[in-house]
Amino acid sequence: MISFQLSDHQQQVKEIVHWFAENEMRPISMEADRLGKVPDEWLERINQLGIQLSTSSFGGDKQKSGSGEKKKTERQGNRLAVIASEELGWGDPAIALTLPGPGLGGPPVQSSGTPEQKERFLSIFSRDEPPRWGAYALTEPDAGSDVSGIRTTAKKVEGGYVLNGQKIFITNGGRASWVVVFATIDRSLGRAGHRAFVVEKGTPGFSCTRLAHKMGIRASETAELLFEDCFVPDENLLGGEEYYQAKASGPSGFRVAMKTFDNTRPIVASMAIGIARAAYEYTLDLVRREYPKQGSFYHRASELLADAELDIEAARLLTWEAAWKADIGQPNAKEAAMCKAYAGKIALDVCAKCLELLGPIGLEQHIVEKLYRDAKIFDIFEGTNQIQHLVTARQLYEPHGVRV
Amino acid sequence: MVSFQPTEDEQAFVDLARDFAKERIRPLARECEQEGRVHPELVKKIEEVGFASLELPESWGGLEMPLISQVQILEALSSGDLGVVQGLPGAGDAASLFRFIPDHPLLASYKEAGQKGTWPTVAFLHAAEGEIPQGVTITSADETGYVLNGTSQPVRLAAFADYLLVSAVDSQGETLLLWLDRQKGNRWQAEAGDYRLGLLASGCARIRFDEEKISSDQVLAKGDEAKDLLAKALRRIQVLEASKEIGLMDAAVSYVTEYTAQRKAFGQEIAKFQGVSFTLAGMAIETQAMRHLVLRAAADIDGDKGEVAASSTLGRVHRALRFVSDSGVQLLGGHGYVQEFPVEKWMRDAEAQTLLYGREGELLIQRGEQLLDRKVPIEV
Amino acid sequence: MAKNIQEYTVDEAWEEIEKNLQADPKPIEGLNVVYQYDITGEEEGTYQLHLSDGKAKVEKGTPAEPDCTLQMGASDFKDLLVGNLNGTAAFMSGKLKVKGDIGLAIKLESLLRKYDTSQYK
Numbered sequence: 001m002i003s004f005q006l007s008d009h010q011q012q013v014k015e016i017v018h019w020f021a022e023n024e025m026r027p028i029s030m031e032a033d034r035l036g037k038v039p040d041e042w043l044e045r046i047n048q049l050g051i052q053l054s055t056s057s058f059g060g061d062k063q064k065s066g067s068g069e070k071k072k073t074e075r076q077g078n079r080l081a082v083i084a085s086e087e088l089g090w091g092d093p094a095i096a097l098t099l100p101g102p103g104l105g106g107p108p109v110q111s112s113g114t115p116e117q118k119e120r121f122l123s124i125f126s127r128d129e130p131p132r133w134g135a136y137a138l139t140e141p142d143a144g145s146d147v148s149g150i151r152t153t154a155k156k157v158e159g160g161y162v163l164n165g166q167k168i169f170i171t172n173g174g175r176a177s178w179v180v181v182f183a184t185i186d187r188s189l190g191r192a193g194h195r196a197f198v199v200e201k202g203t204p205g206f207s208c209t210r211l212a213h214k215m216g217i218r219a220s221e222t223a224e225l226l227f228e229d230c231f232v233p234d235e236n237l238l239g240g241e242e243y244y245q246a247k248a249s250g251p252s253g254f255r256v257a258m259k260t261f262d263n264t265r266p267i268v269a270s271m272a273i274g275i276a277r278a279a280y281e282y283t284l285d286l287v288r289r290e291y292p293k294q295g296s297f298y299h300r301a302s303e304l305l306a307d308a309e310l311d312i313e314a315a316r317l318l319t320w321e322a323a324w325k326a327d328i329g330q331p332n333a334k335e336a337a338m339c340k341a342y343a344g345k346i347a348l349d350v351c352a353k354c355l356e357l358l359g360p361i362g363l364e365q366h367i368v369e370k371l372y373r374d375a376k377i378f379d380i381f382e383g384t385n386q387i388q389h390l391v392t393a394r395q396l397y398e399p400h401g402v403r404v
Numbered sequence: 405m406v407s408f409q410p411t412e413d414e415q416a417f418v419d420l421a422r423d424f425a426k427e428r429i430r431p432l433a434r435e436c437e438q439e440g441r442v443h444p445e446l447v448k449k450i451e452e453v454g455f456a457s458l459e460l461p462e463s464w465g466g467l468e469m470p471l472i473s474q475v476q477i478l479e480a481l482s483s484g485d486l487g488v489v490q491g492l493p494g495a496g497d498a499a500s501l502f503r504f505i506p507d508h509p510l511l512a513s514y515k516e517a518g519q520k521g522t523w524p525t526v527a528f529l530h531a532a533e534g535e536i537p538q539g540v541t542i543t544s545a546d547e548t549g550y551v552l553n554g555t556s557q558p559v560r561l562a563a564f565a566d567y568l569l570v571s572a573v574d575s576q577g578e579t580l581l582l583w584l585d586r587q588k589g590n591r592w593q594a595e596a597g598d599y600r601l602g603l604l605a606s607g608c609a610r611i612r613f614d615e616e617k618i619s620s621d622q623v624l625a626k627g628d629e630a631k632d633l634l635a636k637a638l639r640r641i642q643v644l645e646a647s648k649e650i651g652l653m654d655a656a657v658s659y660v661t662e663y664t665a666q667r668k669a670f671g672q673e674i675a676k677f678q679g680v681s682f683t684l685a686g687m688a689i690e691t692q693a694m695r696h697l698v699l700r701a702a703a704d705i706d707g708d709k710g711e712v713a714a715s716s717t718l719g720r721v722h723r724a725l726r727f728v729s730d731s732g733v734q735l736l737g738g739h740g741y742v743q744e745f746p747v748e749k750w751m752r753d754a755e756a757q758t759l760l761y762g763r764e765g766e767l768l769i770q771r772g773e774q775l776l777d778r779k780v781p782i783e784v
Numbered sequence: 785m786a787k788n789i790q791e792y793t794v795d796e797a798w799e800e801i802e803k804n805l806q807a808d809p810k811p812i813e814g815l816n817v818v819y820q821y822d823i824t825g826e827e828e829g830t831y832q833l834h835l836s837d838g839k840a841k842v843e844k845g846t847p848a849e850p851d852c853t854l855q856m857g858a859s860d861f862k863d864l865l866v867g868n869l870n871g872t873a874a875f876m877s878g879k880l881k882v883k884g885d886i887g888l889a890i891k892l893e894s895l896l897r898k899y900d901t902s903q904y905k
Contacts (some may be wrong), residue, residue, distance in 0.1 A: 009878040016875050019886040033600070049894060050872035080876070127870065144737045146669035169738045215733075215741050215748040222742075295535040296773075300765035352726060355759060359536065360557035362601075362759050363608060369601040372755060376733060377741050384737055386679045 004317070010076070010083055017084045020051065021091025029092040032219035033370050038098045047131035052101030078263065078323035082270040086316070089274025093374050094219035096271060097171050101125050104171065105134030105180045107260040108196055112239040121178055121198055135176035137167040137225055145387050147182075147258075148191050152227060154183035160233040161185075161197065163205070166226055169381070173223030174208035177201050180238065181227070196238040205230030216373030265336040265382055266322040269343035272378035273315050276343075276350035279371045280308045283354035286366075291357075304353040311346040318342050334395035341388035344379030351375050414473045418480045420453065425484025425651075430746075433485035436605040437749065441564070442491040450492060451522055455481060459499035459644070460523070461506035464515050468503065471640060471702035475647035479695070482651025483658075485746075487753045489648055491605035496561050497528040498569040500640040501581070501624075504633055510583045510624055514567060527565035527594075528641075529556055529611055531572045532579050532634060540613060542572040542580065549620045550574065550582075552613040555595065560760055562594045563607035569624075571634055579631045581624040591616055602749070602756030639705060639714035645761045646698045646721040652750055652757075653691040653725055656732035659747065660684055664735055680735060687731050690724045697721070711774055719767030722758040729754035789862045789904040794827040797862055798842045801833070804899050805840035811898045813838050817888055820850035827858035852888040855881040864893075866901040 006014065024046065032038050088096035102109065102122060109121050124132050143149035152165025163183055173179060178200045186193040199206050205228045212222040234241070287301050322335035351372035355362045362368055379385045393404050410418065428446060436442050450456055458474045460466025469477075482489045495502060495518075502511060517524050531538040540554040552570070556562075568584040584590040594609040625633050661684060664675040674680045697717045704712040729751040733740035740747045758764065789797065805812060812835045819833040832848060834841040856864070860879045863869035871893035874880035882889045 008881070012878075012881055013876060016882065016886055019890075023887060030598075034598070049890060050870045052872075084876075139738065142668070144669065144739075149669060169742075213743040215743075215752060292535045296766060296769040297535050297763070300763065300769065304765070348730065352755070355755065356763050356765065358759070359763055360559075360759055363558045363756060364597040364599045364601075369755075373601065373752065376730075376751070379734065380738055380741060385734065386677075389679065 004320075006083070007076075010080060013080050014083050014087060017087035018090070021087045025088075025091030025095050029095065030367065030370065032092070032095060033216075036213070036218045037221075038095050038219050043098070043100060043131045047100045048127050050127040052099055052125055075327045075329075078266065078326040079320065082266050082319050082323045085267045085270035086274040086277070089271030090278045091274070092219070093271050093275055093378075094217040097217065097220040100131035100133060102134035103176075104136035104260075104264060105176070105178065105198075107263060108136065108180045108238060109134070109198070111260065112196065112243060113198075114240050114243075117198065117235070117238065117240075124177055133172040133176040135170055135172045135179040135223075137170045137173060137179050137181045139169045140166060141168055145384055148194075150182055150184055150194070151187070152181065152183040153187070154185050154195055154197065154232070156185065157231070160231055161195075161237065163197065163199070163227040163230040163232055166224065168224050169212065170223045170225055172221050173225050174211060174221055179225065181225075183227075195244065197232045198236045198238055199227070199230065199232055200236070203230055203232065215376055216370070217377055218373075261383060262322075262331075262333050262336045263326060265340040265388075266319050266326070266332075268378060268382040269315065269319045269322075269339040272343040272347035272375065273312060273319060275371050275375045275378070276308070276312050276315070276347045279351045279354040279368045279375075280305070280312060282367060283357055287357055301357050304357060308350045308353050311350050315339065315343040315346050334392055337383070337388040337391035337395070340383060341385050341392065344385055344388070347375040347378050348372065410476060411473075414476055417473065418476050421455065421477045421480035422483065424450070424453065424455075425481050429481070429484025429488050433488055433746065434743070434749065436485075436488050436491060439605070441605050441607065442488050442493070446488070447493060450481075451494075456492060456494045456523060459503060459640075460495060460518075461503055463506050464502070465519060466499075470706045471643055472699065472706050475643060475650075475698050475702045478644060478647045479651040479654065479698075482648040483655040484651075485655075485749075485753075486648055486652040486757060487603050487605050487749070489651070490560060490603050490753075490757070491607060493525040493561070493564055494523040495526050497530075497637075497641045498526040498567075500644070501528075501569060501633060501637040503640070504636060505624065508624060510622065513585065513587070524566050525561055525564040525607075526567040526569055527559050527562040527607075527611070529559050529562070529568055529570045530638075531556060531570065533571070540570075540572065540611070542574050542618075544574060544576070545617060547620075549622075550580070550618045552582075552592075552616045552618055555610050555612040558597065558599075558608045558610055558760070560603070561607045562609040562611050563596070565594070565607075568592065568611065571630070578627055579634065580626045581630045581633060582618055582622050583624050584618070584622065590618070590622070601759075602752035602754070603760070608756075608760070639701075639712055642714045642718040642762070642767075643698060643701045643705060645757075646694075646701070646718045649721045649725045649754070649757060650691065650695050650698055652754055653687070653694065653728040656728050656747065656750055657684070657688050657691055660687065660732050660735050674735075683731050683735060687728045691728060694721045694724045713771050715762070715767040716771035718762060719764045719771075722761070722764045722767070725754045726758060787904075789866045789868075789901075790859060792862065792904075794823050794829055794831075794858050794861065795844075797865060798831055800904070801865070801896075802840055802842040805835075808899065809838045809840065811895050812840055815895075817852070817892075818848045818850045819888070819892055820846065820853040821861065822853060822855040823858050823861055824855060825857040825859075850884065852882065852884040852886075852892070854889060854892075855883070865896065866904045867897060868905065 028039065028042055102125060109118060113121065138147060140150055140152065142151065152163060152167065154161040154163050163181065165183060167181065178198050181197045181199050183195055183197060184193040185195055207226050209224045209226045214222060284305055291301065292298055318339035322332050322339045325332035325335055351368060354368050355372060358366060358368060397404050428449060432443055432446055454467060457466040458469045458477060460468065462468040531540045538556060540552060540556045543551050545551045566586045570582040570584060572580050572582065574580060584592065593612040595612055597609060599608055664680050664684060665673055667674050697720060701712055701714050701717045732747040733751050736745055736747055739745050742748065792800065815835045817835050821831045823829050823831065830845055832843045832846060832850060834843060834848065856879055860869055860874065864871060864874060871880065875882065
């Protein structure tokens with residue numbers, strides 16, 4: 001049955017994350033943007049509450065039914081993740097990206113790591129210890145959308161590999177305890193030569209050279225990483241040699257990177273929706289309270305706000321569909337690309353509409369201009385709008401035997 | 405006769421402006437933004453070349469150029485950096501009003517002050533517009549004057565201004581144009597703010613009046629005369645602002661063309677991907693179309709055409725400005741979002757510009773009402 | 785002598801809670817809250833924790849209007865008490881439901897963690 005009603009549990013998750021967003025994130029939001037940093041004390045306190053950014057936070061629904069009924073467990077981890085992410089994006093996207101936890105490094109370790117690696121790398125995130133981060137390093141100065149163009153090399157040596165290369169735009173790359181780094185063992189092999197390594201902080205030859213200054217999400221750490229003859233032991237090759245041998249004729253490290261997008265794109269789309277919703281709610285409230293109730297401004301405001309409402313709803317439903325498909329075990333690459341393309345675009349559009357309504361006062365003292373600056377990146381990272389269109393188009397043409 | 409050929413003089417000025425933009429303005433753009441003002445040396449050079457007095461009356465020593473010439477020159481200058489152009493001290497928007505009343509006795513001391521080659525800064529507080537309360541109220545204080553009170557919305561150049569041109573509507577509904585001069589004892593506060601979005605070198609500030617008494621001899625014009633002057637000045641301002649926006653759009657098109665012609669991905673220059681080239685083409689088409697609309701509005705105003713689609717042109721150019729500056733960032737991908745490349749600044753400046761100079765919707769509606777010969781009713 | 789928390793009944797666990805809170809009332813200083821726990825499953829029961837004027841009192845049933853109600857199964861409840869179950873994880877996975885002031889629920893969790901529960905593990 002088609003339904004857009006949240007279950008009690010889903011509603012609960014939404015409320016709790018919203019509480020966190022409103023009471024913990026929003027109070028430091030503008031200041032963090034100004035500083036270009038999330039205060040350490042805040043991170044320590046939040047970490048103690050056990051709040052982390054982890055895509056695996058959401059287990060299955062373990063509702064215990066009354067006696068006599070069969071226990072039904074429907075996976076809803078992806079739906080819960082997008083519901084929670086929307087609230088985090090509503091709170092503050094830069095702070096959301098800075099929450100302790102494995103972050104984007106989680107999915108590759110989770111899906112491709114050996115049991116030993118999973119234990120070693122994923123057990124360090126504890127509320128009883130200082131906050132820690134994981135990171136995911138794929139992008140290079142000359143390889144953004146074109147992942148197969150990565151040039152970081154991994155040369156096989158006794159006991160491990162030596163990495164050489166540079167990564168840019170890595171969220172939490174400087175503070176992370178470990179980073180999943182994509183490198184190639186042989187460029188001539190193309191994608192088949194890609195490998196994912198876990199490089200730990202403090203490894204000789206691994207350094208964070210600088211942090212980027214950005215248009216928005218300024219409180220989020222965006223790092224440049226350098227690998228200079230950086231030795232990484234065999235135990236840190238994600239999945240081990242066996243993983244790549246077993247998949248020699250099938251997917252490779254390249255697949256490791258690509259597969260996770262089907263799960264992470266809806267989450268990123270949700271954050272963008274949260275941004276749009278934050279701008280929309282703020283502006284709707286302000287216009288209702290302080291602006292004239294007639295005349296041309298009023299008509300313009302009604303039009304823009306009605307449009308914004310639907311922008312947000314459409315983006316959310318596309319995102320829920322992508323998450324739902326993942327939950328029920330169906331392929332969702334097309335839906336993941338569609339929701340990311342749509343949400344990435346409307347996030348900026350809605351903020352622009354809201355800023356138009358605010359007028360000159362929107363220049364300062366109102367959160368909407370920050371949301372506008374934050375929104376733009378959501379149409380770029382995790383796959384640009386153009387890439388999402390390409391993925392969507394490929395999915396559409398595939399049954400017709402045409403590769404676009 | 406239809407022609408798109410600039411005059412030789414115009415071409416010379418435009419070439420000069422373009423070189424200036426590239427050699428002097430663009431390299432200093434980020435620094436000016438960080439410092440919150442345009443470098444005095446750069447200001448001096450711009451004044452020396454005459455770019456600061458294009459709109460001012462000849463009787464004041466200004467160039468009193470037709471709009472058709474100015475829009476070309478301003479576009480060229482702004483292609484260096486819109487943020488710098490918007491931070492240039494001087495008469496600012498008020499110049500478009502001075503053009504109509506160059507001999508007004510109230511303006512004599514300002515005119516005098518500008519004779520040394522540097523025009524003191526004037527901020528234009530346009531509080532007489534629209535349905536939205538502007539924050540500043542003006543009330544009659546017996547027969548001898550008025551009282552200004554309250555805090556305005558952010559106004560460009562207000563942080564640097566020693567003079568204010570104020571348009572307001574009093575409680576009787578009468579339009580007023582006022583001239584305020586710090587040296588003559590008028591007081592106001594330019595409130596510093598936490599500006600982050602864009603045009604950070606343009607001296608944006610809210611203007612606060614604390615029950616400031618204005619005598620009636622500070623009134624430049626009132627009633628229908630004020631309304632008429634204001635309308636004439638505003639449409640010039642709208643066209644001039646639009647031309648600056650074309651400059652930013654032009655910069656984005658050039659920059660992105662060069663970047664995408666060199667940047668490689670998937671084994672070739674990204675320009676070869678239709679997703680990229682078609683977007684760039686879209687940017688170029690929109691920029692050219694808007695450029696023409698601005699030229700058209702300028703020509704119409706110079707030719708004393710009665711009703712000119714000035715406000716709607718500005719509204720359309722705002723929309724195009726956002727599209728082009730946003731596409732500029734998008735086509736650079738992740739690099740477009742970081743401060744190593746100019747496009748993220750251009751996108752922020754562009755958005756700030758659209759906030760300062762009229763809501764797109766309202767600008768269009770103003771023209772629509774003229775076309776339909778009817779205002780959208782305000783139910784009382 | 786303390787035993788493993790799972791060996792206590794819910795009633796007994798509440799006794800321990802009250803005992804510990806009264807022995808060290810510092811973490812609950814200044815709080816004026818009524819928490820209600822609806823324990824479900826095999827050891828079903830409703831309990832209230834009244835915190836006021838630096839004192840803690842456990843009541844069975846619902847003598848007062850609660851500011852915040854938490855609902856969970858008995859063994860999950862016991863695990864939560866000693867930190868074997870993370871409160872946030874419990875919310876997210878549906879093991880713990882909250883009605884009323886969410887902020888108070890989070891406060892309670894971090895408050896209880898200030899007590900040394902190693903003897904019950």
